[in-house]
Amino acid sequence: MTSRLYNRMIDPMKRSLLIFLYFLYSSSFAQTKEDTPAAPCDCFIHGIVLDNATKQPIVGAVVFVKEQNKGTTTDVTGHYHIANLCQGTYTIIGRIVGYQDKTYTVKLVHEAEQEIKLSEGELHLANIDIKAEKIDNLTQTKNVLENAALDQTRGQSLGETLKQISGVTTLQTGSSISKPVIHGMHSNRVLIMNNGIRQEAQQWGSEHAPEIDPFVAKKITVLKGAAGVRYGSDAIAGVIMLEPEALPDSTKTGGEVNTVYFTNGNQIVTSGILEGGLRPKKAEVPQSFGYRVQGTFKRGGDISTPNYRLANTGVSEINFSIGANYKRRNWQSEVFFSQFNTQIGVFSGSHIGNVTDLIEAIKRGTPLSIYTPETFTYTIDRPYQDVQHNLLKLKSTYQLQSGKLSLTLGRQYNYRKEVDILRGDKNLVQLFQLTTYTGEVLFEHKPLFKLLTGSMGVNANFQQNLTTGTLREPRSSTVLIPNFQNLTGGIFLIERIVRNRWEVEGGLRYDFRNLDVYRIPRGQQIVVENSKQNENFTGTFGLNFRPNSQWNFLLNLTSAWRAPTVNELYSDGVHHGAASYEKGDENLNAEIATNLSFTTNYITKLFQLELHVYNNYIRNFIFLSPTGRPTLTIRGAFPEFWYTQTNARFRGIDLSGNFQIQKHISLNSKLSYLQAQDITHSQPLIMIPPNRWENTLRYEWKKSGISLTNLYVAKQNRVPAKVIFSEIPINEIIFNQYGGDFAPPPPAYTLWSAAFTQQLKFNNRTGLDVSLTVNNLLNTAYRDYLNRFRYFADEIGRNFVIRAKYSF
Amino acid sequence: MQKNRIIVSGFLILALLFSMVACKDTAVDVEEENEIITTVKLNFTSGGTTQTFVFNDPDGDGGSAPTKFDNISLKPNTNYTLTVELLDESKTPVENITDEVEEESDEHLFVFTPSPTSLLTYTYGDKDARNFPIGLTGTVQTGAAGTGKLKVQLRHQPPVNGKEVKDGTPTTGSDDVSLDFNLSIQ
Numbered sequence: 006m007t008s009r010l011y012n013r014m015i016d017p018m019k020r021s022l023l024i025f026l027y028f029l030y031s032s033s034f035a036q037t038k039e040d041t042p043a044a045p046c047d048c049f050i051h052g053i054v055l056d057n058a059t060k061q062p063i064v065g066a067v068v069f070v071k072e073q074n075k076g077t078t079t080d081v082t083g084h085y086h087i088a089n090l091c092q093g094t095y096t097i098i099g100r101i102v103g104y105q106d107k108t109y110t111v112k113l114v115h116e117a118e119q120e121i122k123l124s125e126g127e128l129h130l131a132n133i134d135i136k137a138e139k140i141d142n143l144t145q146t147k148n149v150l151e152n153a154a155l156d157q158t159r160g161q162s163l164g165e166t167l168k169q170i171s172g173v174t175t176l177q178t179g180s181s182i183s184k185p186v187i188h189g190m191h192s193n194r195v196l197i198m199n200n201g202i203r204q205e206a207q208q209w210g211s212e213h214a215p216e217i218d219p220f221v222a223k224k225i226t227v228l229k230g231a232a233g234v235r236y237g238s239d240a241i242a243g244v245i246m247l248e249p250e251a252l253p254d255s256t257k258t259g260g261e262v263n264t265v266y267f268t269n270g271n272q273i274v275t276s277g278i279l280e281g282g283l284r285p286k287k288a289e290v291p292q293s294f295g296y297r298v299q300g301t302f303k304r305g306g307d308i309s310t311p312n313y314r315l316a317n318t319g320v321s322e323i324n325f326s327i328g329a330n331y332k333r334r335n336w337q338s339e340v341f342f343s344q345f346n347t348q349i350g351v352f353s354g355s356h357i358g359n360v361t362d363l364i365e366a367i368k369r370g371t372p373l374s375i376y377t378p379e380t381f382t383y384t385i386d387r388p389y390q391d392v393q394h395n396l397l398k399l400k401s402t403y404q405l406q407s408g409k410l411s412l413t414l415g416r417q418y419n420y421r422k423e424v425d426i427l428r429g430d431k432n433l434v435q436l437f438q439l440t441t442y443t444g445e446v447l448f449e450h451k452p453l454f455k456l457l458t459g460s461m462g463v464n465a466n467f468q469q470n471l472t473t474g475t476l477r478e479p480r481s482s483t484v485l486i487p488n489f490q491n492l493t494g495g496i497f498l499i500e501r502i503v504r505n506r507w508e509v510e511g512g513l514r515y516d517f518r519n520l521d522v523y524r525i526p527r528g529q530q531i532v533v534e535n536s537k538q539n540e541n542f543t544g545t546f547g548l549n550f551r552p553n554s555q556w557n558f559l560l561n562l563t564s565a566w567r568a569p570t571v572n573e574l575y576s577d578g579v580h581h582g583a584a585s586y587e588k589g590d591e592n593l594n595a596e597i598a599t600n601l602s603f604t605t606n607y608i609t610k611l612f613q614l615e616l617h618v619y620n621n622y623i624r625n626f627i628f629l630s631p632t633g634r635p636t637l638t639i640r641g642a643f644p645e646f647w648y649t650q651t652n653a654r655f656r657g658i659d660l661s662g663n664f665q666i667q668k669h670i671s672l673n674s675k676l677s678y679l680q681a682q683d684i685t686h687s688q689p690l691i692m693i694p695p696n697r698w699e700n701t702l703r704y705e706w707k708k709s710g711i712s713l714t715n716l717y718v719a720k721q722n723r724v725p726a727k728v729i730f731s732e733i734p735i736n737e738i739i740f741n742q743y744g745g746d747f748a749p750p751p752p753a754y755t756l757w758s759a760a761f762t763q764q765l766k767f768n769n770r771t772g773l774d775v776s777l778t779v780n781n782l783l784n785t786a787y788r789d790y791l792n793r794f795r796y797f798a799d800e801i802g803r804n805f806v807i808r809a810k811y812s813f
Numbered sequence: 814m815q816k817n818r819i820i821v822s823g824f825l826i827l828a829l830l831f832s833m834v835a836c837k838d839t840a841v842d843v844e845e846e847n848e849i850i851t852t853v854k855l856n857f858t859s860g861g862t863t864q865t866f867v868f869n870d871p872d873g874d875g876g877s878a879p880t881k882f883d884n885i886s887l888k889p890n891t892n893y894t895l896t897v898e899l900l901d902e903s904k905t906p907v908e909n910i911t912d913e914v915e916e917e918s919d920e921h922l923f924v925f926t927p928s929p930t931s932l933l934t935y936t937y938g939d940k941d942a943r944n945f946p947i948g949l950t951g952t953v954q955t956g957a958a959g960t961g962k963l964k965v966q967l968r969h970q971p972p973v974n975g976k977e978v979k980d981g982t983p984t985t986g987s988d989d990v991s992l993d994f995n996l997s998i999q
Contacts, residue, residue: 307974316973353973359988375978375985382974426971483849483873483903528872528903579874586874638874639850641991 050117051086054079054099056455057122064458064503066101068121071108076251081508081549085121089152091769099123145232145547145561146604146617148172151224156774157760159808160265160274160303163215167245170227171675172617172659174694177792178212179352180308180801181320182390185215186791187229188621189655189681189693190242193570198236198246200341202398202415205441205468209486209570212793216345216394216419218324220263220276220301222247229659230619231600233543233565234512237464237495241565241598241623252295252330252339253282259770261812269804270319271381272305290334300325306383307350310799311786313377317350319385335404345394350385352376355794356426359641360740360747366797367748391422408450415443435485441468459500466493470571477523479532485578486571487524493517499545508549516541518568527577535575539568539595559604569593573627573648579638586636586643587629593650596625610665617659626653626683628690631745633728633738644740644747647730651685673701680723689723691746694791695753708764715757721750721790748796754787756780771813778806849873850910853965853990854898857953859891868992871902884995885963887933893953895935897923899967899990915949920971923948924983926964931956932998933963945981955998963996 054066062083069076070087072095079085092114099121100106107124111117148170150158158166164175164183175183176191187195192211197204199217207213219225228244236244253259258281265274282295303322307314326343354376357363366372395418402411419439447462468491474480479488499512517540526533545563552558576589602619627650635642657679664672681693696719703712725744743749762776784803788795853868869881887893899910914921918941925935925948934954937946970979970986978985 356987359991361991362987373985375973378974378976380974384974386974387971426969528877636874637879639853639868639870639879639990639992640874640988643874 048090048092048113048115048117049086049088050090050095050097050111050113050119051084052119052121053083054085054101054121054123055083056104057124061455062503063101063104063123064501064508066099066104066121066123068097068099071096071098081503082506082551093769097121145563146229146559146602148227148229149224150226153762153774155223155225156263156808156810157762157776157778159220159263159276159810160267160272160806161219163217163219163245163247166219166225167227171661171677171699172229172657173227174677174697174791176211176692177789177794179315179318179355179792179794179798181318181349181351182212182214184208184211184213185245186694187227187243187245188619188657189679189690193239193567194241196232196236196240196244198244199396200247200249200343200398201400201413202396202417202443203236203466205417205443205466206394206419206439207421207437209572212390213421214349216347216392217247218276218301218322218326218343218345219247220278220324221249221299221326221343223250224248229617230561230602230621231563231565231598232545233563233598234497234499234514234545237466237514238493238516238518238541238565239567241567241596242621249297249328252297252328253280254284254293254295254332255282256284257281257770259813261810264809266807267305267804268806269801270305270308271383272303272320274301274303276301292334293332294329295332296327296329298325298327304383306381307378309802311781311784311802312799313371314379314381315352315354315372315798316376316378317353317386317389319350319383320347321383321385322347336402338401339399341396341398341400343396345392347390347392348385349390349392351388351390352794352798353386353388354797356388359638360635360644361641363747363796369797372798387424387426389424391424393420394418408448411445411447411449413443413445413447415441417441417443436472437486438471439468441466456502456504457500458503459498461498462496464493464495464497467491477532477534479523479525482525482527482529483578484524485576485580487522487575489520489522489571491521492519506551508547508551510545510547510549512545514543516543516566520568520571522571522575524575535591537568537574539566541566541595541597555608557604557606557608559602559606561600561602561604563600564598565600566595566597567627568595569627569648576648579640579643585631586638586645587648588645589648593627593648594625596623596627596650598623612662612664614662615660619655619657619659621655623653623655625650628653630691630729631740632730632733633740633745634733635739644745646745649729651683651729653681653690654684655679655681669705671703671705673703675699683725683729686725686727686729688725688727688729688744691725691744692791693721693723695719695721695750708766710760710762712760713757714759715755717755718753718789720753724750750790751788751795754785754789756785756787757782772811774808774810774812776806776808778808780804780806849901849903850899850990851902852898852900853992854900855885855965855994856896856898857885857887857893858896859888859893866994868994869902873903882992882994884997886997886999887953887955889955889958889998891955893955894938895925895951895953897949897965911949914947914967918947918949919943919945919977920969920979920986921947921989922968922970922979922981922983922986923951924964924966924968925951925953926966927996928962928964929959932959932961932996941979943977943979945979958998960995960997963994965992965994966990 054063056063064081066079067076068085077085077087094112097109097111097119098106104123107121109119111119162183164185167173167185172188174186176186177183184191185195192208197215206216226246232240232244260279263276278299280297284293301324306319308318324345328341330337330339354372397416400413421437423435443466445462445464449460452458470489472484476488495514495516497514501510520537522535524533543564548560550558573593574589574591576587580587598621600621605616607614629646630649632645632647634645636645660676662674666672676698678696681690683690699716701712701714728738728745758780759782760778765773781803786799851871855866857864866883866885867881870879901908901910927933936952937948938950938952939947941947966988967990968983968986969989
């Protein structure tokens, strides 16, 4: 069959159309219904980048349109595609490490094909545009959210934004706190790379949302599956990468203003970007300076479910970032600073004293009227979370004869205050101060033997957490996690061979970690020091086969590991929001994931399909499991949960497809199916997202679009049936009804939503995009299995969203 | 060569800048540290004699089991005055939480529930500013001899959206204390 496909000749017209579709597909396939109405300027340039001597395609070359400062990188087959251009004459530049830049002039009417031939030669990198980490895993399944699809999520939290991608769901605490779940896993197992720096915050907590302003990013990429070799430990479920646009190097000042209004909660979000640059005309060496300033303001009040309003569910955010870079002929330096500030109200009815309170709340079905007030307010009262996250990044890149060397340094400071309802208006329930330094030296070598591309790097990460006293002299034993100091280091090598239709990638990594904990155990006065060491090798192997422009096959075998976090080791106390008594286990071992996945893409003019099948086996998977017996406290009985480990298997299918029914009408379908099994105890794992199926019918006409979306979320029928701890005597187990859970999983639900989008273009640079979306169109009352408040409150009701984006 | 030197010094300057913002040592001083209630004392007074029954869990929730959980033993058909004391004995000096409850009496309510109900009758002996009971002081009238349980609850009912919610019933709020004492009337 392969040879038949090999031998099939495709005429150039058809071929270019297919290439176009492929690019369209790869950049916008995993996106929602609401996305991409016809662009205001919908011309495009595409083509292939070749080595002039060998005529081999060049992977990862940068191609950009000089006049628009708009670019892309070539894909595994050396192809590129730049869309949304207006008619005109453009200068197209192709460049990659080790080759000379090549400039072409292209006259663009509707579309143009431009082959770019690069010759090896002297270093020449006046304006290297590092748009993305070039050593991105090309053999790993990747879903990208950008342009119109990203615009249609503006104003939402990062977690909600990522729900657009099949296989990604959220773990929620009410409607204001949501964190991304990839293939059933979350928190520390999902690594977030914010502008090239690994986000280090309080991600261990299930009610700690990522401290990131999504407006900073112009592109969000999700790598599904283990990706430990490139990104280091923890990347067991996947990696989320947020990237801003490359800083401008032209003297034009530009920017955009986004405004979003949500009727539910009267939430207003405004975000602005201003950017520009300097480029001395008569400098001896070419040089340029670029800057960007960005800020976001968000304020929302109490939100409403279909039948009642929830007290104290407001949110407020003020964020800003500044970035600047300086470029010389063969080096550039960049500085970036961002600050994220948020206050999130936690639903007043969620403060649970003990299991009796919880059972009463479950029995009532709806919260007490005192917690569902008639009057709306923006005021945020106790309990609430108050979080600040600062990120400083310095990056320098230097072009050597043999390749490219870069140094990235980062400092992050995370301050989290969780204020509960305490007597005497005492305000500290939990306070965390985490400071993290990261450093990476990366060397991307010039293609060896015109065949082997790759990179090697060294990472280091040092962090210190302070919850009480000073690091070595904690003053309190009543903290949720103790003071600690953590040092990790890693070294890796990834190499890739690209040959016509084949691509092979392999990599290896070594990591070590040293954790020193300083704590006062319960009921003791003296400080105990604990020290833990872990080390591990991880590997990756990927194979990409592309027989023709319709089919693409990807086989991927990767591994990743994760050392137990401090809360998993040393938790010992009552968790109020959850009405549970949680106990860590200091003898936990590191968990190791082996992920096998297979992805098929099929693309024709009318039909595009992506099928992703995965099997993620995790040895020593750490999770919180109910013991089924109550712990007696002065506040009454609390169900006991222990951190434990087991061998687990996550396997599932993500399927997404797009069908062009008629010239203006298309149907898009996304299906996520997941089974997570505790192999050791032969039963399903707890808290796994149920299967879901989403369908969107879209009508597009000129610069307008209308869409209707239906989302079906099944009931989670795969829940544990029994308590797994054999050391707990049967007669002590009293919460046995739902395998230790307090209530059965909520029933299946169906949600409808609709959107209308309109683009207005004033001239080449200035434009206005407006849209009206209605979420939960029928005001359906429902509850989600992965929302911790599902025991006592419904999800958010109908919500009209008005968005406007003005770019200049 | 020259160029290389510029690059190297560039890197060094960046590293220096970086380390400047890097070194600051701070301490977290929790001025208003979390209180925990470790001890509940029930003082039953009748005819000049006081009997005290204690629940004591010195390390708070979880950890080691409570060290003391007395059985309440009272005489039948007798009138007692009942006062409640709450202590945090994990602190030095010991913190008296009774005072705090008294100060914030508008958001606290003690609830005493005997089972079977025939064992005793509780009557509140104190009122907050809005005329709702508190339960730090009250009277107990015991019934006929028998055994059962006495549930002692401290409901914490702080304002919601700035509005007071305490209405004299235990419905709103959450338990700060919830203990089932064994009770015998003999």
